[in-house]
Amino acid sequence: ETGVTQTPRHLVMGMTNKKSLKCEQHLGHNAMYWYKQSAKKPLELMFVYNFKEQTENNSVPSRFSPECPNSSHLFLHLHTLQPEDSALYLCASSQGQGVKPQHFGDGTRLSIL
């Protein structure tokens, strides 16, 4: 299944680097999500976009900056990250917001040195 594609799959960066994560969905959905998955913690919602507009920011630090240029693409720009930001970052999409099934990508495994 390649409905939601994330790149890169793995990323190692220093705390002073700037990098971006990319998500693309081929399902014709119009809502997209960023989640953080850390070891021994539940999946945490970070951001929600619907028709390119941000509708949810779950108190995420400003060192994470999302961008949604259209309904098919979602980016997460990273700068000045901390070691505790090391995690699996998952993108998801759904056909509309609300009570709609969310479909996940394979994630980007991020390691901060």
Next chain:
Amino acid sequence: GENVEQHPSTLSVQEGDSAVIKCTYSDSASNYFPWYKQELGKRPQLIIDIRSNVGEKKDQRIAVTLNKTAKHFSLHITETQPEDSAVYFCAANTNSNTGKLIFGQGTTLQVKP
């Protein structure tokens, strides 16, 4: 704040036995409850979901029950197979407008052949 509690954290069953995972939620406005299966190194995959207007839903060997009064819902897997081994996550929505999901902590299911 809103939260979802999931139990047990680990579950080991013999092949052919049934497995039950339970979740409780705190937001009485929640009306959508998906279950995800995540195999090691793979994306979370939606296996079944239920909306608050029904009390039970079944799909082959998988069933979910919902008790709105008690604010808990459960996943039932019958005739378990080794390929059912994975981490299972429950979730509940907290904002019908944005699709925000709160996830449980996950249950690691091991099915022994």
